Amino acid sequence: EIVLTQSPGTLSLSPGERATLSCRASQSGRGSYVAWYQQKPGQAPRLLIYDASSRATGIPDRFSGSGSGTDFTLTISRLEPEDFAVYYCQHYGSSPPYSFGQGTKLEIK
């Protein structure tokens, strides 16, 4: 089973700044990809990015994803107040199991 490690654990930034969140997989594999989710308190996660770099429907273009192999990045180009939340990466291949990172909390500085 692939283990995902997200860093940093907590990121303190101000609105308008750029956020860079990292997700590292313990191994890579053919046809393996990463998705990113945003979760706010008391809510279910929301899909932001899939296949490492494709934005989900309705997601603003300030959110972007990149990476391949074992290293993936979620970038928020210019933080809005509503972007402060916890972010999770998810690894998936052609079949289960699926794994999640432990999350990065993005907080207002």
Next chain:
Amino acid sequence: QVQLVQSGAEVKKPGSSVKVSCKVSGGTSSNYALNWVRQAPGQGLEWVGGIVPVFGAANYARRFQGRVTITTDDSTGTTNMELRSLRSEDTAVYYCAREAGVKQPFFDSWGQGTLVTVTS
């Protein structure tokens, strides 16, 4: 617009079982897998298992093998997750989450979550 509506909160004793249901409406996609993801209080997300309703075969995370069963009821459009031999560490919010498409195992639709509390 697909909607996933889950059953209500449960309080269970250690050693007992719980069954959580998830009803999918607003879409005709029984070949999209329905997964269960849990989140313990203050913790991250953990994949429990999933099923493709039209096929009926489920996959489970290794740590839950033998303790969890995921089934579907085509007549009601409901997917159920039963977790047995409950322990306090199973206290969590359990979400159902639907995959975005065939061979697209990321989750674009989520239920509202069901809190399962295991306490003596």
